[in-house]
Amino acid sequence: MKFSFADRMNGVDESFIREILKVTEKPEIISFAGGLPNPGLFPVREISEAAQKVFTQKGESALQYATTEGYLPLREYIAARYREKQGLEIQADDILITNGSQQGIDLVAKVLLNKGDHVVIERPGYLGAIQAISLYEPEFHGISMDEDGIDIDKLAAVFKHHPLKLFYAVPTFQNPSGITYSREKRERVAEILKNSPTIILEDNPYGDLRFTGADLPLIKSRVQEQGILMGSFSKITVPGTRLGWICAAKEIMDKLKVAKQAADLHSNFLSQVIIHQYLEDNDLDEHIGKIKTKYHQQCQCMLSTIQQYFPQDVQCTQPEGGMFLWATLPEGMSSLELFEKAILENVAFVPGGAFYVDGGGERSFRLNFSNSNEEKIETGIKKLSEAIKKMML
Amino acid sequence: MKFSFADRMNGVDESFIREILKVTEKPEIISFAGGLPNPGLFPVREISEAAQKVFTQKGESALQYATTEGYLPLREYIAARYREKQGLEIQADDILITNGSQQGIDLVAKVLLNKGDHVVIERPGYLGAIQAISLYEPEFHGISMDEDGIDIDKLAAVFKHHPLKLFYAVPTFQNPSGITYSREKRERVAEILKNSPTIILEDNPYGDLRFTGADLPLIKSRVQEQGILMGSFSKITVPGTRLGWICAAKEIMDKLKVAKQAADLHSNFLSQVIIHQYLEDNDLDEHIGKIKTKYHQQCQCMLSTIQQYFPQDVQCTQPEGGMFLWATLPEGMSSLELFEKAILENVAFVPGGAFYVDGGGERSFRLNFSNSNEEKIETGIKKLSEAIKKMML
Numbered sequence: 213m214k215f216s217f218a219d220r221m222n223g224v225d226e227s228f229i230r231e232i233l234k235v236t237e238k239p240e241i242i243s244f245a246g247g248l249p250n251p252g253l254f255p256v257r258e259i260s261e262a263a264q265k266v267f268t269q270k271g272e273s274a275l276q277y278a279t280t281e282g283y284l285p286l287r288e289y290i291a292a293r294y295r296e297k298q299g300l301e302i303q304a305d306d307i308l309i310t311n312g313s314q315q316g317i318d319l320v321a322k323v324l325l326n327k328g329d330h331v332v333i334e335r336p337g338y339l340g341a342i343q344a345i346s347l348y349e350p351e352f353h354g355i356s357m358d359e360d361g362i363d364i365d366k367l368a369a370v371f372k373h374h375p376l377k378l379f380y381a382v383p384t385f386q387n388p389s390g391i392t393y394s395r396e397k398r399e400r401v402a403e404i405l406k407n408s409p410t411i412i413l414e415d416n417p418y419g420d421l422r423f424t425g426a427d428l429p430l431i432k433s434r435v436q437e438q439g440i441l442m443g444s445f446s447k448i449t450v451p452g453t454r455l456g457w458i459c460a461a462k463e464i465m466d467k468l469k470v471a472k473q474a475a476d477l478h479s480n481f482l483s484q485v486i487i488h489q490y491l492e493d494n495d496l497d498e499h500i501g502k503i504k505t506k507y508h509q510q511c512q513c514m515l516s517t518i519q520q521y522f523p524q525d526v527q528c529t530q531p532e533g534g535m536f537l538w539a540t541l542p543e544g545m546s547s548l549e550l551f552e553k554a555i556l557e558n559v560a561f562v563p564g565g566a567f568y569v570d571g572g573g574e575r576s577f578r579l580n581f582s583n584s585n586e587e588k589i590e591t592g593i594k595k596l597s598e599a600i601k602k603m604m605l
Numbered sequence: 606m607k608f609s610f611a612d613r614m615n616g617v618d619e620s621f622i623r624e625i626l627k628v629t630e631k632p633e634i635i636s637f638a639g640g641l642p643n644p645g646l647f648p649v650r651e652i653s654e655a656a657q658k659v660f661t662q663k664g665e666s667a668l669q670y671a672t673t674e675g676y677l678p679l680r681e682y683i684a685a686r687y688r689e690k691q692g693l694e695i696q697a698d699d700i701l702i703t704n705g706s707q708q709g710i711d712l713v714a715k716v717l718l719n720k721g722d723h724v725v726i727e728r729p730g731y732l733g734a735i736q737a738i739s740l741y742e743p744e745f746h747g748i749s750m751d752e753d754g755i756d757i758d759k760l761a762a763v764f765k766h767h768p769l770k771l772f773y774a775v776p777t778f779q780n781p782s783g784i785t786y787s788r789e790k791r792e793r794v795a796e797i798l799k800n801s802p803t804i805i806l807e808d809n810p811y812g813d814l815r816f817t818g819a820d821l822p823l824i825k826s827r828v829q830e831q832g833i834l835m836g837s838f839s840k841i842t843v844p845g846t847r848l849g850w851i852c853a854a855k856e857i858m859d860k861l862k863v864a865k866q867a868a869d870l871h872s873n874f875l876s877q878v879i880i881h882q883y884l885e886d887n888d889l890d891e892h893i894g895k896i897k898t899k900y901h902q903q904c905q906c907m908l909s910t911i912q913q914y915f916p917q918d919v920q921c922t923q924p925e926g927g928m929f930l931w932a933t934l935p936e937g938m939s940s941l942e943l944f945e946k947a948i949l950e951n952v953a954f955v956p957g958g959a960f961y962v963d964g965g966g967e968r969s970f971r972l973n974f975s976n977s978n979e980e981k982i983e984t985g986i987k988k989l990s991e992a993i994k995k996m997m998l
Contacts, residue, residue, distance in 0.1 A: 215831070216770070216802055217860055218719050218741075224863050248670050256664035263656050271649035275843035277641050311704060311869035318868045322740065326611050343867040347715065348611075377609070409609055438608070450668035452874040467610055470617050474736040475711045476704035480873040481845035 220347045232551070236560035242592035245560040247387060247535060248583040250510075253503050254450050255494065262489035266482070274485040280473045282309025282457070283484040289491055290443065290457055298430055306459050308468055309479045313417055313442040313456035317344040319475065320413055320440060320458065321378070323467040325350050329377040332370060334362055336538070336567030336576070338387045338415065341380050350377070352569040357386070359529070361393030364400045376410040383431060385418040385534025388567045388578035392532055395428050402434035410438060411464070417444040417456070420500050422533035423508035437461035445487060447535070448500050453483035507535065513586040514579065514593060521597035523604060535582040538564075540575050545603060547577040553599040559592045613740045625944070629953035635985035638953040640780060640928060641976040643903075646896050647843050648887065655882035659875070667878040673866045675702025675850070676877040682884055683836070683850055691823055699852050701861055702872045706810055706835040706849035710737040712868065713771070713806055713833060713851065716860040718743050722770040725763060727755055729931070729960030729969070731780045731808065734773050743770070745962040750779070752922070754786030757793045769803040776824060778811040778927025781960045781971035785925055788821050795827035803831060804857070810837040810849070813893050815926035816901035830854035838880060840928070841893050846876035900928065906979040907972065907986060914990035916997060928975035931957075933968050938996060940970040946992040952985045 236243040266274050281287065287304040294302040310316045317340065325331070325348040333341060335354035345352075353370045356363050361383065370376065381401075383393040393401070405412055414431050432439035444456035458468060472478070511531060518528055518539070527540040541547060547563040554560065561580075564573025581589060629636040659667050674680065680697040687695040703709045710733065718724070718741040726734060728747035738745075746763045749756050754776065763769065772794075776786040786794070798805055807824050825832035837849035853861060865871070904924060911921055911932070918935040934940060940956040947953065954973075957966025974982060 214802075215717075215804065215856060218715065218717055218722075220719075221716055221860050221863070246670075251665040251669050254665055254668045256660060256668065259668065260657065260660035260664065263660065264653065267649060267653035267656065271653065272644040272647055275647045275649065275652065275845040276644050277639070277839075277844045311873070314867075315869040322611065323614055324608075324611055326613075329611075340867070340870070343863075347864065347867055409607075411608065446670075450875075451670045452668040453876075454869060454871070454873045463608060467614050470614070470736075471740065474707075474733070474740055475868070476708040476847060477733070478847070480704070480847045480876055482843075483846075483873055483875060 220349050223346060232560070232562060235555060241555070241558050241560050242584065242588050242595070243560040244579040244581070244584065244592060245562050246583060247580055249447055249451060249535070250506060250582050253506060255490065255499060258494050259450065259486065259490050262493060263486045266485050266489050270485065274482050276481070278478050278481040280469050280478045282307070282479060283481065283488055286484050286488040289488060294459065298433065300430070300433060302459055306461070306465065308458045308460070308465060308472060309484060310456045310458055310472070311454040311476070311479050312446055312451070313415055313444040314340050314344065315475070316442040316456055316458040317341050317380070317413070317415070319468050319471045320411070321345045321348045322471045323464070324378055324411060330374040331378045331380065332367065332376060333380050333569055334382070334386065335569065336388050336564060336573055337380070337569065338382055339566055341415070342567070342569055345380065354568060354570045354572070357389055357391050359391060361391060361397035362401065364397060364404070367401065368404050371404055371410070376408070378411050378413060379405060380413045380415065382415045384416055384428070385421060385531055387418070387534070388536055388562070389538040390529045390531030390534055390536045391538070392428070398428060398431050399434060402431050405438070406435055408438070412439045413442065414439060415442045417442070417447050418534035420448050421504055421507060421535070423504055423511065425532040437463065440464065448496065448503065449487060449490065453480065453487060455479065455483060455487055504533070507582050510581045510584065510586060510589060511537070513589045514581040517590050517593040521594050523597070523600060526600060535580055537579050537581065539577055539579060541600065543575070546574055548574070550577065550599060550603060553603060554596055557595040557599050559595045559599070561596070613742050616739060625953070625955060628948060634948070634951050634953050635977065635981050635988070636953040637972040637974070637977065637985060638955050639976060640973055642840055642844060642928070643899060643975050646899060648883065648892060651887050652843065652879065652883050655886060656879045659878050659882050663878065667875050669874070671871050671874040673862050673871045675700070675872060676874065676881055679877050679881040682881060687852065691826065693823070693826060695852055699854070699858065701851045701853070701858060701865060702877060703849045703851055703865070704847040704869070704872050705839055705844070706808055706837040707733050707737065708868070709835040709849055709851040710734050710773070710806070710808070712861050712864045713804070714738045714741045715864045716857070717771055717804060723767040724771045724773065725760065725769060726773050726962055727775070727779065728962065729781050729957060729966055730773070730962065731775055732959055734808070735960070735962055738773065747961060747963045747965070750782055750784050752784065754784060754790035755794065757790060757797070760794065761797050764797055764801075764803070769801070771804050771806060772798055773806045773808065775808045777809055777821070778814060778924055780811070780927070781929055781955070782931040783922045783924030783927055783929045784931070785821070791821060791824050792827060795824050798831070799828055801831070805832045806835065807832060808835045810835075810840050811927040813841050814897055814900060814928070816897055816904065818925040830856065833857065841889065841896065842880060842883065846873065846880060848872065848876060848880055897926070900975050903974045903977065903979060903982060904930070906982045907974045910983050910986040914987050916990070916993060919993060928973055930972050930974065932970055932972060934993065936968070939967055941967070943970065943992060943996060946996060947989055950988040950992050952988045952992070954989070
């Protein structure tokens with residue numbers, strides 16, 4: 213039988229990225245395709261100990277239904293961290309716990325967007341945001357990324373000509389490009405959008421993972437209620453518990469809570485209590501330090517192997533943190549074709565096209581360095597460079 | 606600043622039910638308002654042991670990102686249980702793990718409904734379904750419930766006059782009424798909707814909790830691909846891990862997976878692996894047996910106290926299972942007014958109006974018996990009967 217689905221499902225590409233990720237799951241493949249943290253760095257023992265404590269001390273309440281907002285001590289921890297690290301005056305009531313920051317994107321789009329509403333997204337942009345926001349049928353404006361962040365002139369032009377409902381960005385160690393907005397670009401974005409009804413959704417899952425350079429202020433620090441922050445425990449503790457958060461002003465938060473309650477009542481409460489216990493009993497910054505050291509090594513390994521083996525005219529971003537870098541082949545070459553060739557050599561990545569709402573990225577591709585050790589990175593990049601060279605013949 | 610939200614948020618009642626539940630959280634209140642399982646029955650020790658095993662044997666993989674569909678062994682367990690208990694030919698690929706069955710409702714509505722699409726819901730109906738589906742701006746048709754299930758003539762009339770996209774029902778131990786569809790009503794619903802494009806969403810979180818009477822076949826057993834089943838571990842293990850599932854045919858499942866991935870990538874994986882370990886190492890049916898014995902006692906205690914103390918002309922359903930019963934005051938009385946009076950006596954319930962998409966239920970109210978021991982039930986029902994009698998003066 214053929215059923216009649218909602219119009220919002222029409223434009224959705226069901227298979228491409230899922231097919232890619234399926235191919236890359238084969239054990240013989242060296243995969244730079246996914247966006248997985250290095251599981252060797254997971255604090256398994258510490259989380260296990262936290263879990264035991266929770267089961268012993270408050271098992272019944274941790275296993276019961278809970279409030280939509282999330283576990284209060286966990287929200288207090290997140291708010292205190294914003295105050296301490298960012299100097300932002302954020303309280304627990306400004307925080308809503310979500311299933312990873314991915315759910316945050318879905319909920320923000322749900323409460324904000326009517327069909328045809330205007331939304332800015334980076335090009336390339338985060339694939340998960342494209343997928344989530346697309347289902348609300350907006351009119352996307354893709355704005356290209358320079359080495360120091362989004363193209364400001366283009367943003368100003370879009371803002372001038374369209375009633376912009378939502379600006380979505382990953383300004384720090386962006387997925388997929390690894391690019392970080394400069395201080396000046398952050399200020400310019402805030403200047404352009406400030407005191408308008410445009411919501412600025414600043415997605416910051418990687419911000420803690422800086423290897424080099426100095427921390428930069430959040431765009432949120434230069435705007436008021438229109439700034440929404442999203443964060444995640446996935447990259448700094450573990451991703452399997454799906455714990456992220458939205459930080460938003462009360463007017464928006466009231467709507468988000470309604471949408472969250474309708475979506476799934478509340479996020480996994482047991483994991484909220486366990487992760488909070490872990491955070492209480494351990495030094496998160498010390499743990500993040502270990503992750504940064506390791507990822508920095510892996511990133512440097514990937515960059516130096518690329519420099520040594522890739523043809524000179526393949527360009528590559530130089531991330532100061534995060535989990536990804538972004539390579540671009542010379543004119544006339546196709547990253548999709550390279551993908552097909554590379555898979556034959558048992559190496560995988562994500563071709564760039566998936567990260568564009570409006571076409572583009574045909575020559576580019578995303579490389580993940582967080583989920584492979586240095587040996588695999590060297591082997592994989594060498595194989596990839598051979599595939600590129602063969603294509604150039 | 607005033608932001609412009611999506612139209613779908615306009616009709617949403619943000620506060621009423623949240624305010625009620627807030628009032629009922631005060632420790633001095635005997636609350637029959639929530640829908641919480643009895644935490645004294647949670648298998649805390651067993652789940653704790655399962656967790657320890659998981660951390661020891663497969664900590665890294667249980668804490669990593671995972672597939673959108675959910676943990677394969679858990680989906681296999683669910684499918685096998687459908688085959689064993691219901692005789693339905695269901696396989697793991699037919700199952701998608703969700704954040705409780707609440708998320709299942711949201712995802713099904715998301716992939717099916719355009720604004721204005723026609724949806725049948727019971728009156729009274731499950732509040733969480735009303736909240737989730739409302740955000741997709743359907744045209745609801747509320748169809749009243751008799752003692753043996755939905756009013757078949759009304760369903761036939763609605764089906765005849767409207768292109769029905771979705772029929773949502775909780776046919777077994779319904780929330781809020783405690784009513785169970787008779788075998789005949791199940792057959793009639795299937796007959797009316799069969800071989801049409803109407804999706805039948807059969808929500809069955811309480812089906813395992815039968816105290817008396819014989820099990821009845823699912824409506825799904827009489828229809829083909831158009832039947833979607835939803836289930837939940839919340840009422841038979843613990844709710845805090847938010848684990849439920851959708852069981853759907855491939856054509857629908859493909860869309861649901863796209864929507865699930867966009868919504869939050871996947872459900873909490875650690876909890877999926879832990880709950881599966883718990884199910885492997887323990888006898889679920891034995892545990893369900895304990896729950897049923899206890900809830901049956903609590904239900905009987907509530908019913909007999911009602912019979913003894915409530916005025917004769919207050920009507921009450923006689924549930925054969927589940928967690929709720931439904932009381933109706935005599936003509937001219939208001940359950941909302943009773944709520945205000947009862948709160949002064951430190952007893953709470955949910956007034957009936959919240960469960961109707963189209964007005965109604967002014968005389969009725971929902972009583973939960975699963976989350977109070979017999980002493981509290983007796984005390985609370987006595988106080989409630991005094992409040993009713995005072996109102997009748």
